[in-house]
Every structure is written in C-alpha cells, then in structure tokens.
Amino acid sequence: MELPASSRSALACLFVGLVFACILAFYFAKRPCYPPGPKGLPIIGNLFDVPSDYAWITYRELGRRYGSDILHFEVFGLHIVVLNSMEAAEDLLDKRSGISSDRQQTVMIQELTGWHRSWAGMEYGDAWRQRRRLFHQHFRPLAVPQYHSSQAKAVLNLLQSLLNSPEGFLEHIRFMAGAMILDVVYAFDVRPGDPRIELVEKAMRTSMEIVNSGVYLVDVIPVLKHLPPWFPGAGFKRQAAEWKTLVDGMFEIPYSQVRASVREGKQKPCFLATLLTSVNGNEDMTYWDEVFMSLTGTAYGAGSDTTVATLTTFVLATAKFPEIQVAAHEELDRVLGRKRLPEIEDKESLPHITAILHEVLRWNPVVPLAIPHRTITDVNYRGYHIPAGSVIFANPWAMLHDENIFPDPDAFKPERFLNPDGSLLDEVPEPIEAFGFGRRTCPGRYFAHDVLWLAIANILTVFKIERSVDERGNTIEPRMEFTPRFMSAPRPFKCRLTPRFSGAETLISSAALTVEG
Template sequence: MSMLFESVSNTLRSFAANQTRTSLGMYFILLLLLSHLLLKLYVRRRDNPRGLPYPPGPKPLPLVGNLFDFARENESAAYLGMAHEHGDLVFLSALGINVLIVNNFQTANEIFEKRSVNYSDRHESPMINHLMGWDWSFGHMRYGERWKNHRKMFHRQFQQSVAPIYWPVQLKAAHGLLRLLHENPGDLINNLRHNAASVIMSVVYGIEVSPHDDRYISVAETALDGMARAANPGAFLVDLIPSLKYVPSWLPGAGFQVKARRWKKAVMEMRDAPFETVLKALKVGTASPCFVTNLVTDIEHKEHRDEEMEQIRNCAGLAYAAGAESSVSSLSSFFLAMILHPEVQQKAREELDRVVGRGRLPDFTDRDSLPYITAITKEVLRWNPVAPLGLPHMSTENDIYRGYFIPAGTLIMGNSWTILHDPETFPDPLRFNPERFTNKPDGQQFSPNDPLSTAFGYGRRICPGRFMAEAQLWVSVACILSVFDITPGKDENGRPVSVEAKFSSGMICHPLPFNYSITPRDEHTRRLIDQAMLMDA
C-alpha cells in the first residue's frame, strides 16, 4: 500500500504526457475510478447501518481518504509511529481499499487465531494473480477447498515431524556455503543466494544447481523481483480498478501490462521448468529422491491423477518462491549482526568449541547442546523479520471487534516488526541480544517471547515451511561461526569501516549493503571444510 499514491500519480502523469492520443482514455479511466469510489461508498454505508465506528486511525480526507497516510518507505517503522498515536489497531482507507494494521501480539492472536474462520482469506490481486500468473500459488489463493488441498499436501511434506528427513541435505548445503565463503568471501549475497537455491532445488526437485549463472536461479530472481514490486496493495492502479486488466498494453498509462507479461513468463518458467526436468528424469530412471518424485510416485495409479499432479507442480513452485529470498534475508541479517556485536560471536565460539571441539563441524545432533546458537537464530528472526508486514489476510465477512466495525474485504496486516520490537516484551528491542532467548523452554506453545510465533505469519496462513527454514538458518549459523571470523571491512588506510543497521523496505526486508570481512578462524578451517565436503560426497 506504500506505493498507492505513487501508482495513481504515475498513471495520471503518463496520460497527461500523451494527451493528444489518449484524452478519451484518460476520461474513461477517471470515470471508472469515480464509479468505483461511489460504489464503495454505497457498500460501506449499506453494510454498517448502525454506524458503528471503524478502528482508530489517521483522519481521512474527503474523496481520497487516507491516501497520503500510507507509508512509502520504512513501512513498519511508520506504522509503529501510528500505533503509538492510535493504539494496537490502525485503520486506513483510500480509494475503496480498507486496511487494518495489527500492532500487538495478543490482538494478532485474537484476530488471526481465535477468529481465523473470518480472517484467513486473501485478496485476489488483479496484477499478481491474473496478469502476472501467480494464481497457482496457494499463498495467493482465496480461502477454500482448492487452497486447503494445496496446503494439506505441502504441510504433509514439511511439517515438524518430517523436517529431520531434510537435515542431511541442509547440512551438505551449509558445508557448500562454507566452501563458497572461503573461496570467494567478497561475494556474500550471491553466495547466500546460491546456497538458498541449492537447498530448495535439492529437497524439492533433486536438482543440483550450477555454481555460476544457473538458469533456474536467474529466472526465479526475475519472478520474485516482480512479486516484491507488486506485493503492496495499490502498487499498481489495476489493483484499485480491476477492469483495467482488459486495457491494451499500447495505451499510455498501461505500462503495467508490459511489466506483467515479462514477469509472467518468468513466473511460469520458475514453476514449470524444474518440474518438467524431474518428470523427464523419472521416465528414464535417473531422478533423485525428492519432494516431487515422492508425490508423483504416490499418485501414479490414482483416479484424479491430473488434478493432484497440478497440485504437486504448484506446491513445488511455491517452495522455491517462498524460501529463496527469505533465507538470503535471514543470513545476511545474521552477518550484519555479527559485525555489530563481536561479543556475540565470541560467546558463540566458546560454546561451539566447548561442545563440538575443533576437530569437526557441528551438525544437527549437537542442537540440544548448543542453546546459544539457537538463541542467535531466534534473535536474527526477531531483530529483522524477513517479511515485516507479510502478505495481508482478508476478512471474509463484516465483523465487530471490540466495538469496532471491520468491513468484509478489509486487508488485515500483522505488523510483525512492531510486535517483535515491543519494548514491554523485548526490552531494548533495537539491540541484537540473543540472551533474551537463553534459559527459555524450546516448546511449540504460541508464546510472545518466541519469534517463531510471529516471524513466519499468523493463523491458518502461517508459513508451512517454517520448520525447514529455521533448521537451515540454525545449521548455517553454527557452521559459519565454527570456522570464520566476521568483522567490518577496512578502508584504504586499513581502518575498520563504520557499519550501521539499515534495512530495505518492501515485502522481503534485506539489510542494505554493508562493508564486511570474512576470514578463517585459523589454519584448520580449510581442512575442516574439505573433510566435511568429502564426507558429504
């Protein structure tokens, strides 16, 4: 929603620049917009005949509502400021779109968990679902049987009890990351991207990605870049006026059609290309055991095989889409935190050396004996949550909550950043402090003290791959701290460069580029890495 005003402005500027050709089209678009607003106003009054108050929020302006109140950057921090003024619920409405931002853990639990029947739907974005081709992703599907069938299939393969099956692949990928960091420490982000892709492609498709210029990775990056740009409600005018999806791409102001066509090509190739590769390998008997081969083999003689085959294709595609950039975000935040807090590195190394020793690398059998490493992974997820606002839920029906009227079709956004930076729950919240998670039970209870309850979403829409994601972060952190020192980079005079904790805006939050240095702890580092890679082979 942060790009709502910019979307409208850019479209109108485009029309104005081409007015000799498009004056009729401009008036048509403005008429559509006015009709849309009048219809929304009528529905709003019809559905709330008692005149109940809406949740608190900034005072709307005539016609445009809260159009200028939506944050255009640093969304989470901006909405935190609104929460300080208006409370744990902040309601915004503009151009017919209602948005409710939830800024408190208890309130999020009441809405997304206790009232999940009404707050588990998704808004069908004309740009994302229809024009860009993401309608196959159950992360974007409307709540219903189709979504439930996809979710059930995905959950069966990635639930907590199944997660240990993937540990050998994840450990091997962590060792591969160590090798990349040792051989090319100056290319951190590309190393992390390759690592994330290697885990997911191996687990889901049994495919080993190329170290450089892998076609699967490059296509997925294009598809996910489009998703990140379109994810905020109102980023494109077509999301405000759905009938614009029928406007031809040559019409000035309809440049979104050109972008959508390019992104859709990448989206469909990301989903279909690796899946077809696995099917061909299955036919000739060369496929490796993986998510796709296991499920395809299971349905070989089923009655509704085509329908389930499509579900497998869709779930496999979503596994990559959901896991790739989130893993890069978490690990890059970890590196930044280690630079800013060398005392955390030191304490972690002391635990690793005491428990594991220097003769081997840590693995999942050491997990229960390395509570400080676990605390670091939790603090990474809290300190910079991957998706600060996540994908918005949508209310299915009109609701009354605490005396406030919440209309059907309202987009509900859990502000995970604000919740995970609540000073009452997490004192000194901007400081990276793993100690806040030491000596606490590591159970599965929904607790405000555990970022796993918030960082991966809410209610029935919580990320079903969270156990695999958290395990990958844990083993990567443990292995990296075993063999590397992470310090600030140095300037031309050999002095450490100042590093600050700054992060990008958008659906997925990454640290902004920072100077760093990754060096082996000692002369045994290469031997440990080679030894681990040899055992993996």
C-alpha cells in the same frame, strides 16, 4: 425550448450544491465504530496516510499516538486494519482464523503475471486447503529430518565458497539458499550460473517488483485489463506479459523435467517425485499437474529470499556487534572441540546458537509487515466494527520490538533468550511472529528454522566475522540500512570473514571429502 442563461446557471449551481451536500452527508454521517486511525478525506479516504516505506515503523508510531494496538484506514472504500500487538493478532488471526484467513485478490498478480499459481496468495477455500494439507504432510516437524542431508550439503558448500572468496558472502548465501531448495524440491544439483537457478531468480525478482510497486491502476479499475498492449497507457500489460513468461517458466520448466524423469524411472528422490508417485495411475494428471506445480513453485518463492535476508541480517549484526561471537565460539569449542562441524543433532547442546537465531528473527523480522489477511464476514472486536472484505496487516516488527516483552528492543542481545547458566530461558517467547499468523502461518517454518540454525552454527564454528578496513587500515562501519518495502533485508555492506583457528580450512575440506565419498 432553450433555458435562459440565468436559469442554466442556477441549475448548474443547484447541481453542484447537491453533489457537495451528498459528499458532506457521506463524510459526516454516523458511521460504524471503526478502530482508531487518522481522519480520512472524502472519496479517497486515507490515501495519503498509508505509508509506503518502512510502514511497520510508521504503524507502530501511529499506534502510540492513538493509544491503540489496532488501527484503521480506509482508501477508496477498502478498509485496512493494522494489528501492532500479539494479543490482537492472536484474537483476530488465530482464534478467528476461520473468517480471517482469506487473501486480497488483485488483477496484476492473479490474472496478468502468472502468480495465481502461488498458493500462498490463493483465496481461502478448498483449493487452498488441499495445497496447505499436502505441503504440511511433507514439511511438518516429523518430516523435515529427511531434508537434513540436503541442508548440510548446502551449508558445507557455503563454507567452501566463503573460504575461497569471503568478500562475495552475499552472493554465496543467495546461491546456497536457491540451490538447496532446488535440490530438495526437484533433486537438481546446480552450480553457479546454472540456467535453472537463474530462471527462478529472475521470476522471483518479478514478485518483488510487483509488491514493491504498490497498487497498480488496473487493480483499482479492473476493466483496464482488457486494453490491448499497444494502447497508450497500457505499458503495464506489456510488462505483465514479460513477467508472465518468466513466472510460467519457473513453475512449468523444472516441473516438466522431473515429471519426465519420473515417467522414465530415472528421477532421484525429492519432494516433487514423492508427490508424483503418490497419484493413482487412473487419476487425471491434468488436475494434479496444476496442484503439484503450485506446491513446488511456491516452495522456492517462499523460502529463498527469506533465507537470504535472515542470514545476511545475521552477518550484519555479527559484524556490527562482534562481541556476540565470544560466547558462541566458547560454546562451539566446548561441545565440538574444533574436531568437526556442527549438525542439527547438536542443537540441544548449543543453546547460544539458538539464542542468536532467535535474536536475528526478532531484531529484523524479514517480513516485518505480514502478508495481509482478508476477512470474509463482518467482525466485532473490542466493540470496533471490522467490515467483511477488510484487509488485515499484522505488524510482527512492532510485536517483536515491544519493550514490555523485549526490553531495549533495538539492541541486538542474544542473551535475552538465555538463563545465567547459558540454557534457554522459557519465560522469553520464541519469535514465532516472524513466520506469520493463524492458518496462513508459514508451513515451511520448521525446515527454515533448521537450515538457518545449521548455517549460523557452521559459520561461527570456522569463521570470525569482523568489520572491514580500508587501504589505510581504518575500520569501515557496516551500513545499518534495510530495504523499505515488502521485505526488510540489509542493503549491501562490507565485512570480513576469516578462519578463526589454524585447522578451520582442514575441517571444511575434510567434511567435503566425507560428503563426496
């Protein structure tokens, strides 16, 4: 029996009213006491409040607005917590690391593009713990000295490239970082244009494109992963397939080459060779192949881009504030006498170089908003409710720009880490926040610290970094602009690197002959 039009209209109005009432009831219902944050909208929550560009700065400002070092957002039911202080990060990510060390899993990364092999993004569990333990064994402080010769060789090659074509300093730094990691991990001796380094560079660009693109629809509606690539709107499937080819190649091709060389007894010592020879001959290599591929492929991904961004930040800061070189040059000349290049063993004698590195890491932490953690249980912190499954972003940039700890935080002042006599100041904390938190702290940080220190010390030993000039002799101010998403790296800028004394070229060439000999 068909209802009259008036009845149908009344029922429709009733239905709409009920839906609206449910939305209002949900919106205004008594909710748990979450940390402070902007009020969200029904259904979508804080979708329009979560920043995309320079989020670390926005979160710092929001923290000031709400008078809180911990913030809360909710987007389509996903709870997001931002920590702007070291105290909050230590409490939640260090002291409670057993329940806050998980990672958010996404379809695009974990299922479609091949990046599931990167153990940096794995779920917190036995597989992750195994990889972390193995990696730490080979890159803990006592193990890192075995890589010093590879680091020194890479830095020396960088000096030669800077001497020959200083205008290409960014490309030289990028090649140095990649070549060094390929040497340490696989014992590959690569030159510019080598297809092995080009492969891993292309694969790494896919990871940047994924994280910089924000949230993919397939991550919100996972069933879309089943769409055929030719289906309208399934362009993400075609793109993911292209990326997966590159990522699989990055993990598999160099691994297979070294595995074959080890089997034939021709492989030079390296991280992967050590892993492979540690396996008992009776064990299932299919299992270990996946574990070792995860370790070696992740090593490049975790170390290359961050090294490049940190060293280019150093060059930018030095070009912009050239006066910071004066004390460093004096210290280097006093300790080395312009007779040799610095070595890692000189670190204690060169505290000003260490202070410059600390200030580079503090001034522009290259991962300014740490890779997010995920809680596996509900957490009560300071009376606030943080639900299980919440995504927690630590904000190292805000911590390292806290004027209560680092006065005048936007200024580049290496001397903030030094006593008047030039020794390192114990009262000013080392910027360890730049390397992450809790059980997800970067396990390669000791290796990274050594190569960054060595590169800065060597560059300042033989070069003077200055602003560029145009064809009329006018000074060109370097651009103080940084990339706005996952990684904060300087945008391309110009500067001059010139030998700072008459014997600098000879010093470099003599050191090169010693290495070759």
